[in-house]
Amino acid sequence: MADKITMQVTRYRPEEESGVTVQEYEVPFTKDWVVLDGLNYIKDRLDGSLSYRWSCRMGVCGSCGMTVNGEPKLTCETFLSEYGAGPVRVEPLRNFPVIRDLVVEIGDFMRKLVAVKPWIIRDQEKPLSEGEYLQTPDELDEYRQYSMCINCMLCYSACPIYGLEPGFIGPAAIALAQRYNLDSRDQGSDERLDVLSEHDGIWGCTFVGECTEVCPKHVDPAGAIQRYKLTAALENLKSFVIPKSAR
């Protein structure tokens, strides 16, 4: 096993250049190092000017998503050894504007996330004296998978629709809307329907399916979207055949 591996890191320094450049660094190659360890080594020992996001180092915070050898990955759980002798190419997440080096601008996703109201909505909150909103394990299982989303945006990076049509609300936002729609304690699905069923909502998805493939938490956003398409279509049908008062 070689003791060094080459990392090719995309740099974008708007104050110095108008486009991107690729910079090569040699980092120690050990079996237990992930791509993020390599980047931290570069930052600490070789080039302090390199910018990237990271926080927890354990696949929970969703900050360190980058494109590694062309694939959207969480760099904290992608081992350098997966790439053999290298080189390992690290680029910013695709489909997002780049602020600097490997740091992308995530405001668009944040606005879309809020638009689907990813929180429990009640018609009327019951008084505290009545206790908690109870839920059975079966009811929990209905949405548990979608609640695993860590907002890492790898799915947006893998989605060609989002790349071509940036208005598309995107996989994670829809999966998180479903996380609350399917929660037995929630009563807000009608409020989410308008945003989700508009042109840039679920109908923008043409089932490429890569969002599910790259999801590090096995949320299956593609599944969430297809499931919601059926729900929205039925709601639409209901609105035609059932009078509003009877719904």
Place this chain on the structure above:
Amino acid sequence: MSERTAYSEYHPRWLRRRPSTYWWLERRAYLAFITRELSSIFIAWFVVYLLLLVRAVSQGDASYHQFLVWSRHPVVLVLNVVTLLFVVFHAVTWFNLAPKAMVVHLGRKRLPAALISASNYGAWVVVTAFVLWLML
């Protein structure tokens, strides 16, 4: 949906990269997706062909016979074989998607995805067998 981002002097030069023209060659799933999109033209042809068949049948024996002769023309034959392959491709995509879109509960138990897929494929086989029985 997307708000325009307000630019300030502190972030005036975000780098926006458009996807490459050949993005659909980058992954197998992208290629499958674009093939499905383009092949919808063939699916439309299938519908037109079916309508032509119905029209020919409604106009009597001679017209139906003429339609059959026309259908045997190599160009029409090749076109229909290619169309059939694309229709099968769409059908398989649809059947694999079905368990994602449909979550069926039996009492408190959720039916496994494989069962929903299998029932779709099963129905396909039954309908195909029925159509073959009618034809042969």
